[in-house]
Amino acid sequence: MEERRYSVGLIALLLFVVGGAIFIYKWQVLGFPARPDAQTQVWTVEVTVSFDAGPGPVKAGLYIPGLTPGFAILEENYLSRGFGYTPVYVRGGRQVQWTRRRARGTQTLYYRAVIYKDRALIAADTTPPFPEPPTLSEPFQTAMELLVADVGEKSADPESFTTELLGRLSRADSDQNVEILLGAAPTAATIARTATTLLAAARIPARMVRGIYLQDRQTRATIVPWLEIHDGTRWLYFDPVTGKQGLPDNFLQWWTGDDQLFHIDGGSNVDVRLSVKNEFMSPIDVAQRRSDERESLVAKFSLFSLPIQAQAVYGVLLMIPIGALVVVFLRNVIGMQTFGTFMPVLIALAFRETQLLFGVLWFTLLVSLGLIFRFYLERLRLLLVPRLGAVLIIVVILMLISSIVSHQLGFESGLSVALFPMVILAMTIERMSVVWEERGSREAIQQGVGSLFVAALCYAIMDLKTARHLIFVFPELLLAVLAATLLLGRYTGYRLLELHRFRAFYRDSS
Amino acid sequence: MxxxxxxxxxxxxxxxxxxxxxxxxxxxxxxxxxxxxxxxxxxxxxxxxxxAVPELYGVVESQHEAASWLAIAEQHADFVIKPAHGTGGDGIMVVAARTSRRQGLFQLVDGTVVSEAGMCHHVSNIISGQYSFVGSRDSAMIEYRVExxxxxxxxxxxxxxxxxxxxxxxxxxxxxxxxxxxxxxxxxxxxxxxxxxxxxxxxxxxxxxxxxxxxxxxxxxxxxxxxxxxxxxxxxxxxxxxxxxxxxxxxxxxxxxxxxxxxxxxxxxxxxxxxxxxxxxxxxxxxxxxxxxxxxxxxxxxxxxxxxxxxxxxxx
CATH class of the missing domain: 3.30.470.20 (ATP-grasp fold, B domain)
Structure with a gap:
């Protein structure tokens, strides 16, 4: 016995662990939402390039997001009528290359990407080699050497070196060497470019990164340069203007290096426009598309791969185990009595369509009318099975009449009566009439009301938005439901109502 | 609690x-x-x-011999009809006496009077399994009524x-x-x-x-x-x-x-x-x-x- 309890516990634990592990994997790694109304923010980034073609063949290259720490690309499209295109990896990241032998007039090329936040994605880049110290012409070489030596004195590691260096570069007027190197009124890109050179002189791998801020709706997003250095183990990001370290949350890295976003051979009057649009998507869609891309086995096993109708059916069916668990709890832990073990679960399913109040009213009405007919049938002395059949037919007729009558009266809820499980209703009527005759009306009504109460409670729990969402998105939680049911199967303590039943024991002892 | x-x-x-x-x-x-x-x-x-058990007068096992209970009961002034698979005392009918042999009325212990056809229906219900917790066919036992x-x-x-x-x-x-x-x-x-x-x-x-x-x-x-x-x-x-x-x-x-x-x-x-x-x-x-x-x-x-x-x- 102890052994049995032990093995039930072990099986339950195993089910909990397996179900829980799949749940956590899908929730945390694949990003399936645990909350029903959560929405995922996605950004649609669109690059529109227009130019006048000619003379000669057109060959254009556009940097597109490749290595994007903090973000992942959900999908991308290229739209370019008449052009051949190939996405390729180049030194600065990823490029789409458009080519066309002959083109006339104004041409427009589009690139569109849907991007979402993915904290798990970090810059998975190889460790770069130490750069060769650059050689510049005078007076830049001397200025560089002096500045690097000076900054080197006041810093301990690549990180503090960069901070100190950017601090110097931002105060161009305070230092003559800086002024020589940067020239007058330097842009952010100039600062970043110069810093890269200076860092190379200090033998710190560094590069300029370009990207955009993803915010709201931008029709012309500006490309922002950023400085990236490698401290030997990882990449560190610095704002070249302020010297602040760390990448902002909404910075989408686009490409690295000093190149332009777009370059073209055989075209003129180039206009590059970068627009950002902020959208909300169902997180399930995002997670599903993402796991499709990863070819995750777990996601392949998902309900979302089924046709829509089948999904709708499972949306209902998957709640039955929850209802069963509720019934098990109410019967074995609370000690309630019901007609038919799982009858309340099926009634609860019908309540989904009728809504609770109308459901209870309809149920009471149908069962009461059915009972009246059943008592009349008793007087006709029919054999058991034909009598059951007759009750079933009467139930169907009653459902039909109540639907039609309520529709005529303008109550649309009457139509949903058709969803009551009629066989279950007929059996309930039969069981109730037997109890009525053998045990009296009080017990029959008591058990009837008890069943209805359990059904209403099942409905309330099965209708919880969170529960429905969780079980549909994470069906593996059924393993946990099974585990809980197994554990309840070994619950040998008192039922709550037994405390009342056996009250004579503690009444007289106290 | x-x-x-x-x-x-x-x-x-x-x-x-x-x-x-x-x-x-x-x-x-x-x-x-x-x-x-x-x-x-x-x-x-x-x-x-x-x-020692109450004497068994007879058993009715199928619907077509449902009427045969009467032949069994005929020989006894009082008797009990019960389902062989009954539970909790359901379906037990205790006949105390016959009020009139000609009218075929039976008096139960609680004083109610049931006609022959009513008794027949009860036997048939028992055989159909109405009182059986297995829910399947059952048989009706007719036995000695304990005094x-x-x-x-x-x-x-x-x-x-x-x-x-x-x-x-x-x-x-x-x-x-x-x-x-x-x-x-x-x-x-x-x-x-x-x-x-x-x-x-x-x-x-x-x-x-x-x-x-x-x-x-x-x-x-x-x-x-x-x-x-x-x-x-x-x-x-x-x-x-x-x-x-x-x-x-x-x-x-x-x-x-x-x-x-x-x-x-x-x-x-x-x-x-x-x-x-x-x-x-x-x-x-x-x-x-x-x-x-x-x-x-x-x-x-x-x-x-x-x-x-x-x-x-x-x-x-």
Whole structure:
């Protein structure tokens, strides 16, 4: 016995662990939402390039997001009528290359990407080699050497070196060497470019990164340069203007290096426009598309791969185990009595369509009318099975009449009566009439009301938005439901109502 | 609430869950159930072992011979019709007399009068399995109607009281007598409103009673005090109960015994899932007694078991 309890516990634990592990994997790694109304923010980034073609063949290259720490690309499209295109990896990241032998007039090329936040994605880049110290012409070489030596004195590691260096570069007027190197009124890109050179002189791998801020709706997003250095183990990001370290949350890295976003051979009057649009998507869609891309086995096993109708059916069916668990709890832990073990679960399913109040009213009405007919049938002395059949037919007729009558009266809820499980209703009527005759009306009504109460409670729990969402998105939680049911199967303590039943024991002892 | 649980535990009260998991599942192998669930089989088994049971007048097993019950009943002035697979006393009809042979009317113990066709319908319902907990075909038994022993007249309203003895591993550990009331319509069934009175195992004397889940000291209809009444030939009751264990092999067994005016104690039926109200009737938890039985060296002889029990479970 102890052994049995032990093995039930072990099986339950195993089910909990397996179900829980799949749940956590899908929730945390694949990003399936645990909350029903959560929405995922996605950004649609669109690059529109227009130019006048000619003379000669057109060959254009556009940097597109490749290595994007903090973000992942959900999908991308290229739209370019008449052009051949190939996405390729180049030194600065990823490029789409458009080519066309002959083109006339104004041409427009589009690139569109849907991007979402993915904290798990970090810059998975190889460790770069130490750069060769650059050689510049005078007076830049001397200025560089002096500045690097000076900054080197006041810093301990690549990180503090960069901070100190950017601090110097931002105060161009305070230092003559800086002024020589940067020239007058330097842009952010100039600062970043110069810093890269200076860092190379200090033998710190560094590069300029370009990207955009993803915010709201931008029709012309500006490309922002950023400085990236490698401290030997990882990449560190610095704002070249302020010297602040760390990448902002909404910075989408686009490409690295000093190149332009777009370059073209055989075209003129180039206009590059970068627009950002902020959208909300169902997180399930995002997670599903993402796991499709990863070819995750777990996601392949998902309900979302089924046709829509089948999904709708499972949306209902998957709640039955929850209802069963509720019934098990109410019967074995609370000690309630019901007609038919799982009858309340099926009634609860019908309540989904009728809504609770109308459901209870309809149920009471149908069962009461059915009972009246059943008592009349008793007087006709029919054999058991034909009598059951007759009750079933009467139930169907009653459902039909109540639907039609309520529709005529303008109550649309009457139509949903058709969803009551009629066989279950007929059996309930039969069981109730037997109890009525053998045990009296009080017990029959008591058990009837008890069943209805359990059904209403099942409905309330099965209708919880969170529960429905969780079980549909994470069906593996059924393993946990099974585990809980197994554990309840070994619950040998008192039922709550037994405390009342056996009250004579503690009444007289106290 | 926690203190209630502790109080119940301290008194050794067992609940439904514990009964099902720790006693029924453990000591009553499922293959033995048919022996007691089918009252016909129980009766035959008891007769083979020489245990007294109410005489079987006849059995109706199929719908087309449903009318044959009349031929069986014809020969007897009073009789009982019951489903062989019935539960909780449902579907039992006790015919006390025929009012008029020509009109074919039957008078039941509770005074209602049923026509021949009505009786026929009842037999047919039984055969269809209306009262069978398996829900399948059943057979109707027609048997001797037990006549209540006059000693019970004061504490039973109509009907025949029966004694339930709970037998654990062959030891009769607890017992109660079920007294019919007006509410139970003469049936000795607690669910239907009969009074249960605990019995002192040593002397066979009744203790206080329980109606529903409430303690009562007087019979609700006759108003006679329930406690202090001695069951005649008590030793015989206990040894009958103990022998039923050998008959069936069920370790957790309810034995229902009636006391007939002329034939003495008769085994009425056996139950593989006896209820827990016996604890209330005795104000003693079953577990306290089960644990003591478990501690004993197990005897094999029924009479020895009875002797040990009478000494150990005395209320005095």
């Amino acid at each position: 926690r203190s209630w649980v502790q109080a119940l535990r301290a008194r050794g009260v067992i609940g439904m869950n514990e009964r099902n998991a720790e006693y029924i599942q453990r000591y009553n192998p499922r293959r033995l159930y048919p022996l007691v669930d089918d009252k016909l089989r129980t009766k035959r088994l008891a007769m083979e072992a020489g245990i 209540s022993h006059p000693c019970f007249d004061e504490i039973a309203f109509q009907g025949v009281p029966d004694v339930r003895v709970l037998v654990y591993k062959g030891y009769p550990v607890m017992s109660m007598v079920r007294l019919p009331t007006r509410q139970s319509r003469g049936k000795a069934n607690l669910h239907q409103g009969a009074v249960g009175a605990g019995i002192d195992m040593a002397s066979g004397r009744t203790l206080s009673g329980v109606l529903g889940n409430d303690i009562v000291s007087e019979h609700p209809d006759t108003e006679a005090p329930i406690a202090g009444f001695t069951i005649p030939s008590w030793a015989h009751f206990l040894s009958l109960a103990a022998r039923c264990y050998e008959l069936t092999g069920l370790g957790y067994l309810g034995v229902d015994i009636v006391l007939d005016r002329t034939k003495g104690p008769l085994i009425l039926e056996l139950n593989a899932r006896p209820g827990l109200n016996i604890q209330l009737a005795n104000k003693v938890g079953l577990k306290s007694r089960f644990d003591r039985v478990d501690a004993w060296t197990q005897q094999s002889d029924a009479e020895e078991k009875v002797a040990i029990v009478r000494e150990a479970f005395s209320h005095c």
